[in-house]
Amino acid sequence: MILMSEMKLLKLSSVALTREKQIPIEEEFSRYVQATNWVIKILLKNRLLTKQAQILDAIRDNFFELFDNRETYLNDVVRSACAEIARHRRLAGTVRSMRDKTPFFKKGRAIFSQPLVEISEKALILTLADRTRVPIPYDKFSRNQNKERIAEILKGDPIKVDAHGKMPTNKRYGRIRLTWNNEGFVNIDIRAYLPT
Numbered sequence: 170m171i172l173m174s175e176m177k178l179l180k181l182s183s184v185a186l187t188r189e190k191q192i193p194i195e196e197e198f199s200r201y202v203q204a205t206n207w208v209i210k211i212l213l214k215n216r217l218l219t220k221q222a223q224i225l226d227a228i229r230d231n232f233f234e235l236f237d238n239r240e241t242y243l244n245d246v247v248r249s250a251c252a253e254i255a256r257h258r259r260l261a262g263t264v265r266s267m268r269d270k271t272p273f274f275k276k277g278r279a280i281f282s283q284p285l286v287e288i289s290e291k292a293l294i295l296t297l298a299d300r301t302r303v304p305i306p307y308d309k310f311s312r313n314q315n316k317e318r319i320a321e322i323l324k325g326d327p328i329k330v331d332a333h334g335k336m337p338t339n340k341r342y343g344r345i346r347l348t349w350n351n352e353g354f355v356n357i358d359i360r361a362y363l364p365t
Contacts, residue, residue, distance in 0.1 A: 179318055179359040181311040183293075186353050190303055197297055198279050198349050201246065204236040205274040208250035213271060221247060237298045241285055245344070249280050277349040283338040286345045288322060293345065293357055305347075305355055321363050 186194065211218075211228055218224045224247055232243055257272030287294045291312065292304040312319075325341035341362050348356040 175363055177318065177361050177363055179315050179357075179361055181293075181315060181357040181359070182308045183305045183355040183357065184308045186305065186355070190305070191353055193297055193301070193303060194295065194305070194355065195349065197295070198277060198347075200236060200298070201249075201279040202274055202276050204232070204242075204246045205249045205253065207235070208232075208246055209254060209272055209274065212250060212254060221251070224251075239285070239298070241282060242298075245280060245282055245285065248344075249274060278346065279349075280344050280346045282344045283342075286347075288319065288339075288342060288345075288359065290319060290323065293347075295347075305357070307357070318361060318363060322359075322361050 208224075208228065212224065215227065218227055225243065228247075229243065232246075236246075237243070253274050254272050257267065257270075261267045281295070285296050287296075289304075292306040295303045295305060297303060322339065322341045325339045343360040343362070345360070346358040348358070350356060
């Protein structure tokens, strides 16, 4: 029996974060932007790097020294950089003023995948570069609006480790986009694959 799933985008907001939480999250956002723009520059210089495996092999050592030594973080940054270059090329076909400009990743956004971010009933948990885990609580209104969907996503959480000794990821949600709001909030967009 094949289970069909439907892709839904859950839009949540966080509560107003305390200053102690804002500082490391803002640093993580700025580091993500720097890393993504660095990868964009490398890709534009080396036009022969077209496949993701080639890109990862070419930049892995320098990336680990400069930014972060987590493989998942590197994959997220490379995917964001490739998407930004593709978006810029599509827009340059129609918007004349973008044709002579180089693409760049805008400040205030970050797109993470598991295990860098995890979903719980009341908060999103972000793992920083120093392996500290920062919970970002959902605000009451958006949490209650998406309560059933979050519960459905959490049913897909793995219970035990696999044969390699690693905890598998929850297949019911993909990458999560975090958008920094200058008032101290974080907007959270979760791409969920919910069974129909």
